[in-house]
Amino acid sequence: MKINIHTIPDEGLELQEIKDRRWLPTVLAGEADVDFSLEEVKISCKIRKVDKTFFLHGTVETTIHIPCSRCLETATLPVNVPFRYTLVPAATESREEIELTEEDLEYSFYEGETVDCDPLIYEQIVLQIPMKALCREDCRGLCPRCGANLNLSSCSCPDRDVDERLAVLKKLKQK
Numbered sequence: 001m002k003i004n005i006h007t008i009p010d011e012g013l014e015l016q017e018i019k020d021r022r023w024l025p026t027v028l029a030g031e032a033d034v035d036f037s038l039e040e041v042k043i044s045c046k047i048r049k050v051d052k053t054f055f056l057h058g059t060v061e062t063t064i065h066i067p068c069s070r071c072l073e074t075a076t077l078p079v080n081v082p083f084r085y086t087l088v089p090a091a092t093e094s095r096e097e098i099e100l101t102e103e104d105l106e107y108s109f110y111e112g113e114t115v116d117c118d119p120l121i122y123e124q125i126v127l128q129i130p131m132k133a134l135c136r137e138d139c140r141g142l143c144p145r146c147g148a149n150l151n152l153s154s155c156s157c158p159d160r161d162v163d164e165r166l167a168v169l170k171k172l173k174q175k
């Protein structure tokens with residue numbers, strides 16, 4: 001979603017866009033390899049202009065598909081988040097000013113005549129992915145011995161839940 005800055009009227013510009021599954025590869029442009037995919041991405045935002053600074057705010061809604069960190073099956077993560085950015089020209093003389101207010105707002109830069117919202121929206125989506133994505137809160141994962149998916153079936157490995165140290169204690173007690 002590239003916006004020509006000259007098309008933004010004083011009262012601001014409202015935009016609604018729906019990106020299909022082909023959007024993610026175009027944003028990545030072969031520069032990054034990701035282990036997730038996205039369903040349709042719905043973007044609703046408004047951009048306002050004050051002098052050379054642009055204020056962008058809106059919401060992004062999509063569904064992320066990513067391997068569960070415990071069982072490796074696909075985890076489905078719904079996303080619906082608000083975002084807010086302040087965009088300043090890449091060659092700005094006012095970096096000091098920016099640092100003062102940086103805590104409150106997310107800053108980004110634009111170059112030339114266009115504001116490209118795609119990297120910002122991508123960033124917002126990536127921020128929603130937890131360090132350890134789970135297919136469900138109580139995912140039982142894979143058996144560390146035989147690799148069975150314990151959500152689907154239990155396996156016959158002995159002492160599956162017993163920690164190595166506990167196993168040592170158990171043996172000592174038996175003596």
Ligand SMILES: [Zn+2]
Pocket residue numbers: 068069070071072073134135136139140141
């Ligand atoms: Zn899982």
Ligand SMILES: [Zn+2]
Pocket residue numbers: 143144145146147148155156157
């Ligand atoms: Zn097992």
